[in-house]
Amino acid sequence: MPVLIFIDHSEGHIKKASFEALTYGADAAKQLGTTAEGLLLGTVSDDLASLGKYGITKVHQVNNANLDHVDTQVYAKAIEEAVKVIGADILVFSHNQTGKAVAPTVAARLKAGIVTGAVSLPDTSNGFVVKKSVFSGKAFANVNITSAIKIISLNPNSYKIVAAEGTAEINQLNIPITEGKIKVTATNKVSGEVPLTEAEIVVSGGRGLKGPENWGIVEDLAHALHAATACSRPVADSHWRPHHEHVGQTGIQIAPNLYIALGISGAIQHLAGVNRSKIIVVINKDPEAPFFKAADYGIVGDVFDVVPKLTEEMKKLHNA
């Protein structure tokens, strides 16, 4: 039975998190001696056959106007039908906004055990054990799934995308699609910004920036690095920056390759949101800031002095 990977997309393009899920699903299938196939609900302008390069053999596509926005009732029923037709017993989602809505709804319909926030391939030496992030990134749990159908929702930025040669067969899946009850009346999207949860580099500012008028230096550094911008909780609570930029235990949890913290002291709640980052750089004028203990690199210095210099050096590197 194949591993089936849910392919998430937005504005006509497949999300980066789905390339991770595809690579993960293909690797899991290889380990289990089976094949991996993708499932895409709706339409994209990207070339689906080329998804074969992530190791999948087939892409099933369901094209129906009711799939234009996420309605978990419609999506879950469609995926349930697709799973029956394809005969999959392991489903892989991305633990992003869409996956958080859809994967558990599918789990309920298929009576499938679900592990969300997975960070590594299943270990099948004794059961079917998947490692997941718990305590907001402060620990991991190894969870055994005992049901016949198993659902894994993969944490973004926790599995390396591997692309090789390969072409996937495209199969238009003809399954009944229900009418949804959710009507989307408006979309508010800040265009041109790198989405925070998908960003490989994140530049984040804290109270040390002293006020919203000083965010230019954060944005300049982010632009130089093609990075997303973020902030600490006090900054969001003071409305210096929008809530969707707040990273931390009660905000968004992220795991970029590089997290640069500017003027953030590093309270335990903030660390919980960022400690899965591969490399952490802290710039703070207080040498006693607890964040330095969790950092890989640090500069003890004034952000207003250091950050513009850092931006210049980054630009030099990119132009070199």
Added chain:
Amino acid sequence: MKILVCISKTPDTTSKIAFKDGNTKFEENGVQWIINPYDEWYALVRAIELKEKDASIVLHIISVGGADYDPVIRKALALGGDEAIRVNTTNSDTYYIAAQIAEVAKQGAYDLIFTGKETIDYNSSAIGGLLAGMLDLPYVSLATKFELNGTTAVVNREIEGGDEVCEVALPVIVSCEKGVAEQRIPNMRGIMAARTKPLKVVEPAAVEALTNVVNYELPPAKAGVKLVSPDNVAELVRLLHEEAKVI
């Protein structure tokens, strides 16, 4: 109108995370327990605000756990709500927990079910979706704003880099995050009133758990910070480029 708010008990956000019994159990020694912040600050407070606007709203709180959950359930009742239900079990599989809530929800005929977006201990973000699947109800996840317009819910939900506005007729299940409401502190009158509010304990329905935790791990410790002089910013760029290879 009837609203059901699902709450869970979690360690305080400043708790030291450690494990015992061969890393199979969370070390509860010295841990302060709180209502899961997403459940309390956003889901419960928004439900209380709705009830304050419309006194005819009946507000129930549900939690799935052992007797050790009672203090946080009383705290929730001190903030507001008419009564609480605790399903008496210590099983922690998300499917199992959602199935218990679904049983109670079926009997209660709720118009609106609120959850937090996730708990800060297991971070599963799955209860709302599981409930939606079990009850075959519409589900709006990661709400940042919630309004009622008669019997229609108008909800802003998070998408990558923004949000979208959804309209859906009740009944609906909504998972709440920051933006939906602001944290409140219970007052003395609420604390006194909570003592006499009903806290019903019901035994769990026969449901099979579909997962179990084998053990826990702590992440490897960091090697220690490498400090660079503020006068030599170029050195930091070199290290990030050549040593860490992240830029």
